Amino acid sequence: MPAPQALGPPALGWAEPTAADTARFPPAEIFAAGLHQHHLANTAYPIAHAETWRPYRVPRAAVEATTRRAFAPVDALCLYVHVPFCATRCAFCAYTVVEREEAAGADLYAQQVVQELTLYAAALDTARRRLHGLDLGGGTPTVLEPAAIGQILSAVHRHFRWAPGADISIETTPRIAARAPDRLVALRALGIDRISMGIQVVQPALLRTLRREAGGIGEQRRAVEHIRRAGFKRLNVDLMYGFAGQSLLSWQATVAHAIALGPEAITLYRMRYKQTRLASQAGRVTLEQIHQQTTLAQQVLGAAGYAAPPGKTTYCRVAGETGTSAYLTQRVVAGMPYLGLGLGAQSLSPSTLAYNAGAASKRLAPYQRALAAGRLPIQDLYHLPARQLMAKMCAVSFYFGAIDRAAFAAKFGQPLERVFAEEVAFVVDRGLMQLTPRALALTPAGVAQLNGVIALFYAPAVQAHLLRLAADGGHGARQGAAGSRPRSLAFAKDGGAETRA
Ligand SMILES: C[S@@+](CC[C@H](N)C(=O)[O-])C[C@H]1O[C@@H](n2cnc3c(N)ncnc32)[C@H](O)[C@@H]1O
Ligand code: SF4
Numbered sequence: 322m323p324a325p326q327a328l329g330p331p332a333l334g335w336a337e338p339t340a341a342d343t344a345r346f347p348p349a350e351i352f353a354a355g356l357h358q359h360h361l362a363n364t365a366y367p368i369a370h371a372e373t374w375r376p377y378r379v380p381r382a383a384v385e386a387t388t389r390r391a392f393a394p395v396d397a398l399c400l401y402v403h404v405p406f407c408a409t410r411c412a413f414c415a416y417t418v419v420e421r422e423e424a425a426g427a428d429l430y431a432q433q434v435v436q437e438l439t440l441y442a443a444a445l446d447t448a449r450r451r452l453h454g455l456d457l458g459g460g461t462p463t464v465l466e467p468a469a470i471g472q473i474l475s476a477v478h479r480h481f482r483w484a485p486g487a488d489i490s491i492e493t494t495p496r497i498a499a500r501a502p503d504r505l506v507a508l509r510a511l512g513i514d515r516i517s518m519g520i521q522v523v524q525p526a527l528l529r530t531l532r533r534e535a536g537g538i539g540e541q542r543r544a545v546e547h548i549r550r551a552g553f554k555r556l557n558v559d560l561m562y563g564f565a566g567q568s569l570l571s572w573q574a575t576v577a578h579a580i581a582l583g584p585e586a587i588t589l590y591r592m593r594y595k596q597t598r599l600a601s602q603a604g605r606v607t608l609e610q611i612h613q614q615t616t617l618a619q620q621v622l623g624a625a626g627y628a629a630p631p632g633k634t635t636y637c638r639v640a641g642e643t644g645t646s647a648y649l650t651q652r653v654v655a656g657m658p659y660l661g662l663g664l665g666a667q668s669l670s671p672s673t674l675a676y677n678a679g680a681a682s683k684r685l686a687p688y689q690r691a692l693a694a695g696r697l698p699i700q701d702l703y704h705l706p707a708r709q710l711m712a713k714m715c716a717v718s719f720y721f722g723a724i725d726r727a728a729f730a731a732k733f734g735q736p737l738e739r740v741f742a743e744e745v746a747f748v749v750d751r752g753l754m755q756l757t758p759r760a761l762a763l764t765p766a767g768v769a770q771l772n773g774v775i776a777l778f779y780a781p782a783v784q785a786h787l788l789r790l791a792a793d794g795g796h797g798a799r800q801g802a803a804g805s806r807p808r809s810l811a812f813a814k815d816g817g818a819e820t821r822a
Contacts, residue, residue, distance in 0.1 A: 374709070377705050438476050455490070499540045
């Protein structure tokens with residue numbers, strides 16, 4: 322294979338790539354490995370940090386200085402606050418949610434997040450940076466009392482300046498929205514602009530199997546009524562597909578029900594099995610099932626006035642709007658840096674990616690101990706080469722089905738189509754993506770083979786891992802499951818909405 326192209330001057334302090342990250346693999350092999358490992362090759366980048374990113378791990382003693390240096394050039398950023406509490410843990414969920422015995426810590430949690438923000442404010446001089454969006458995610462942030470959320474928001478207002486167009490978004494469950502209407506009113510009064518609620522599926526039997534609250538359609542309607550009465554004009558509803566045994570008919574009913582609730586946006590999450598209690602079921606879900614479900618959803622949503630370009634996971638019925646929070650939009654389209662506060666939260670600078678304590682263990686104690694000692698609660702910090710950061714940006718971009726060319730060039734100093742010349746030729750020649758003046762965008766054929774396409778933009782060390790998994794033959798979703806999970810292998814949350822990654 323030809324030598325990799327130089328990636329421009331390390332103006333942003335990128336790390337030197339290891340030999341593993343200067344390898345080149347034939348696009349056709351990577352594409353096939355991504356399709357084979359379709360339960361793993363998705364927007365949640367990277368795969369198996371503990372192994373694939375080990376050479377880039379920053380020693381503990383250098384974490385704070387490296388973080389300060391890494392954020393120094395940042396003027397514009399987003400903020401994410403993770404709230405790791407839920408009434409119960411759903412069987413399909415691998416997000417950072419604490420176990421019941423630690424949930425008693427919820428009372429103090431907002432204070433701890435404020436303490437973390439104060440540490441960042443001192444270390445990074447946040448007052449001179451502009452905040453483009455704030456997401457309160459989880460877990461279930463509406464588990465917290467509005468007064469506690471108010472404490473967090475006051476600290477954010479104190480320490481940052483807001484950019485025009487910024488917004489604040491929060492996640493809830495139907496049960497909380499249905500049973501605590503006053504809480505919604507208080508949250509709206511705090512200036513929260515957008516609310517996102519997980520419906521997942523409507524069938525009571527499937528919800529029971531998923532150990533998900535099943536208050537029924539009536540509860541969900543009440544929840545929406547309360548959300549509207551509280552004054553929220555931007556409501557998103559999350560749905561999930563790709564469950565073993567989830568029929569096309571039942572999926573159609575779920576999508577129709579979500580439309581009837583009248584949200585401005587509907588986000589479709591394909592079930593990610595890695596590190597969940599359902600990991601052993603991944604092998605029962607074929608790409609054919611996924612393809613049928615996404616195609617059907619697109620048709621039904623389109624007929625109801627919800628639009629999305631090919632591959633975008635959030636459908637929106639408001640012309641000119643993305644349907645996502647400003648936080649997610651900026652992360653996906655611009656590759657904007659973000660600070661993640663709270664248990665297991667992820668932060669991205671122009672040259673580093675960090676995971677807070679608790680990302681893998683899902684325990685509060687180490688996070689609290691770090692704060693008590695006056696330290697940033699970062700457990701794993703990776704100082705990355707440009708190629709890994711490019712892969713991160715590209716993988717996350719697939720939430721919107723397209724990689725923004727101007728944003729990529731601005732971030733890395735080189736055109737996307739030059740850095741990924743072979744890969745771009747591969748996807749364009751096969752009709753999987755098209756180059757428009759604005760973006761490299763998925764076509765419907767690319768959507769159907771998304772996992773192969775995404776893998777093409779992964780960095781070589783991660784591609785090599787994927788090739789090894791494909792050669793081993795399994796579907797890979799059990800990789801990293803409890804018991805065999807490497808310490809720092811976290812389920813990446815891109816949003817959210819994975820979007821989260
Ligand atoms: C943090 S959760 C949502 C907030 C809230 N706790 C709820 O469940 O309604 C965000 C969304 O992630 C999605 N999700 C959870 N686990 C997932 C998984 N294993 N794979 C894909 N999506 C998942 C669900 O659709 C969920 O609504
Ligand atoms: S899906 Fe939502 S409610 Fe269920 S465990 Fe995950 S974060 Fe909690």
